[in-house]
Each structure stands twice: as C-alpha cells, then as structure tokens.
Amino acid sequence: MSQCPSPTAAPASAPLRWYRAPTTVDGGAIAQLFELPFLNLLYRAQTVHREHHRPNEVQLSSLLSIKTGGCAEDCGYCAQSAHHKEAGVPAGKLMDVDDVVQAARAARTQGATRFCMGAAWRNPKQRDMAALTEMVSQVRALGLETCMTLGMLEQTQAEALKQAGLDYYNHNLDTAPDFYGQVISTRSYQDRLDTLQRVQEAGLNVCCGGIIGMGETRAQRAGLIAQLASLPVPPQSVPINHLVPIAGTPLQDVAPLDEFEFVRTVAVARIALPHAVIRLSAGRESMSEATQAWCFAAGANSIFLGAKLLTTANAPVSADLDLLQRLGLQAAAASAG
Ligand code: SAM
Ligand code: DTB
Ligand code: SF4
Numbered sequence: 083m084s085q086c087p088s089p090t091a092a093p094a095s096a097p098l099r100w101y102r103a104p105t106t107v108d109g110g111a112i113a114q115l116f117e118l119p120f121l122n123l124l125y126r127a128q129t130v131h132r133e134h135h136r137p138n139e140v141q142l143s144s145l146l147s148i149k150t151g152g153c154a155e156d157c158g159y160c161a162q163s164a165h166h167k168e169a170g171v172p173a174g175k176l177m178d179v180d181d182v183v184q185a186a187r188a189a190r191t192q193g194a195t196r197f198c199m200g201a202a203w204r205n206p207k208q209r210d211m212a213a214l215t216e217m218v219s220q221v222r223a224l225g226l227e228t229c230m231t232l233g234m235l236e237q238t239q240a241e242a243l244k245q246a247g248l249d250y251y252n253h254n255l256d257t258a259p260d261f262y263g264q265v266i267s268t269r270s271y272q273d274r275l276d277t278l279q280r281v282q283e284a285g286l287n288v289c290c291g292g293i294i295g296m297g298e299t300r301a302q303r304a305g306l307i308a309q310l311a312s313l314p315v316p317p318q319s320v321p322i323n324h325l326v327p328i329a330g331t332p333l334q335d336v337a338p339l340d341e342f343e344f345v346r347t348v349a350v351a352r353i354a355l356p357h358a359v360i361r362l363s364a365g366r367e368s369m370s371e372a373t374q375a376w377c378f379a380a381g382a383n384s385i386f387l388g389a390k391l392l393t394t395a396n397a398p399v400s401a402d403l404d405l406l407q408r409l410g411l412q413a414a415a416a417s418a419g
Pocket of ligand 1: 153159160161200201202203204231232233234252253254256292293323324325326327328364365392
C-alpha cells in the first residue's frame, strides 16, 4: 500500500464541495447498520430491496477495455497504472470503433443489456472524442444501454457523450475520504466529486461506487457508503468491487477481507441507496457461489457478464448463467433511455 498520502488528496477534515450536508443520510446510522446481527441486516436489506426492485431480477452488463494500460494515475489497486510496471500490463492504443461494436454485438448475444467501455486514462483528450462518441452511437444502435468510464471529464465532454446517446458514466469514489490518500495520490477526492457533478449536470445517469477490501476499516466502508448516499443526486448505479489483488501493484498483499463483511457492505449499500442498482462487480471470479448468493440476498441486482473485466478474469459466462438459473434469477430488461 502506498505510504505517502498525496499533497493533492483532500485531508479527512477538508470540507468537500458539491456534497449535500447529510440531512437525510446520517453517517452514524450507516455505521450502526454494520453492527447489526448478520441475519437482521440481511432481513432489512432484503425488505428494502423488495420495496424498490423486482426481487428475482439481475441486470447484466458487459465490460470492454477500449484503451488498456499506461495510465498516468497511481491508483494503488490498478494493474493499468504506468506507475505499476511490474503488474505487466503494456500501454495500448484506443481500439477501433468497428472492433468495439463487434465486441458489443457479441456481448448482446451472450445476454448483456448494457455495454460498458473503460479506458485507462486520467481523462480523455479532445482528439479522442470523435471516436468515443461514434462508439456510443453505434453501440446504442444495437439496442444496448451504453456506459463509459474514461476518467475525469470536462463539462463539454460530458455533454458530447450525452448527445451521442451515452446512458451511464461510471466514475467511482472508490473509498472513504479519510482512506483515499493511502490509495491514490495523483487526483483528489474533490476531483472525483467535480467530475460526478459535471456528469450529472450533463443529464447522464451516474454509476458510482467503490472497492472493498483494500485494508480500509469498517468505519471507512461506512464512510464510502455515506458519501455515495450524500451525493446531491444519489447514483443510479453503484458498483461494489471486491479488491482483486494484482501482483505488481501496491495492494498486492493486502490481507483478505472476511467474506461476510463484504456481504454486509452490499447490504448496507442496498439500505442506504434504496433506488440504485447495486452491481456485484470485480472480485466475483474468486468468490464462492454461496457468497455471491448471499450478495444477491443482500440486494445486489447487477453483475458483469463475460470472461474478462478490464485486465482480470471474470467468472465464465456459462457458470454465471448456470448460477442465475439455479437461484431462479432472471435477466432484467434494459431500462435506461
Ligand atoms: N481510468 C478510469 C477511472 O479510474 O476512472 C476508468 C477505469 S478504472 C479501471 C474503473 C474502476 O475499476 C476503478 O475506479 C476501480 O474502482 C475499479 N478497479 C480497478 N482495478 C481494480 C481492482 N484490482 N480490484 C477491484 N476494482 C478495481
Ligand atoms: C467498476 O466499478 N468496476 C469495473 C468497471 N467499474 C469499469 C472495473 C473492474 C476492474 C477490475 C480490475 C481489472 O480487470 O483490471
Ligand atoms: Fe488509471 Fe483508472 Fe487504473 Fe486509476 S483505476 S490507474 S485512473 S485506469
């Protein structure tokens, strides 16, 4: 883990702009949810889930790395950072539009309703915008919902993506403000909030979550969820990633998290963000089927379908479809638009 909190990272005590005073979201109450007996917490989460969502539906997204590696940021968990050369992910170029559309078509055939395109960038360059907007409009023309995650955005870039038909923009807070500086030093928490504001003001649906199991405390897990629930408009989609420890990154040796603590985090996210789709994101490949089933019971209702995430393996499609079938879970129809 990085030992040097960044000079640019917001200290825990710094006031963060564009963040609603938690009048409706009481951080203490969120922390207390974590202390409930496991089954009481799951009962609460499942009750909230059934009030706002179809109980046996799971939304299926597919993920493609449209530009891999060589990223200027130093996120301690990420194989694609140019700072983590030993992770062994070479820097690539932005994919051709036709190849992206072909991958989207394959994802649709496998059963995905949303196609998520990720780039290892601090932010997109102006010269990339024409190709990015073309990808969005052609993927959307296939009848898929579109999502992109490209790093920080300017207002005009967010608007151009919206104009092209982008449905969701994924930009994670990743962790609580008071742990953030131990994981990332090259951009601040405030930078992330600023991009989220631009995305929301451009009229895009916000997909925003974090990573669990990076060595943060339970209070910091609660802190992340309190931040997410305190955004001026709560995110429509909330990815909860389990850290995939990658050799060659500063977080390669973080002690594994108790799997019930991960399930608890999903349950607390469900209660704090009752309307959001909660995505059980990275880390499923090494999770038992039983733990995944607990996560669905805790209110997770979306997964990434496909053998690969960005650089790491995901559960095989056949195994996922088999698990959903055995649990009586059905794929949800596309909803945005
Ligand atoms: N570069 C863009 C950015 O960071 O905003 C988009 C791509 S980035 C890889 C998207 C998200 O993937 C990160 O915010 C982080 O939450 C997640 N992620 C990356 N590496 C991960 C890992 N090893 N384990 C779990 N989640 C990870
Ligand atoms: C998110 O929160 N998780 C996805 C998506 N947004 C882009 C990415 C997970 C990446 C896992 C590590 C990798 O494959 O490199
Ligand atoms: Fe770059 Fe995103 Fe990886 Fe951070 S998480 S190093 S911004 S690709």
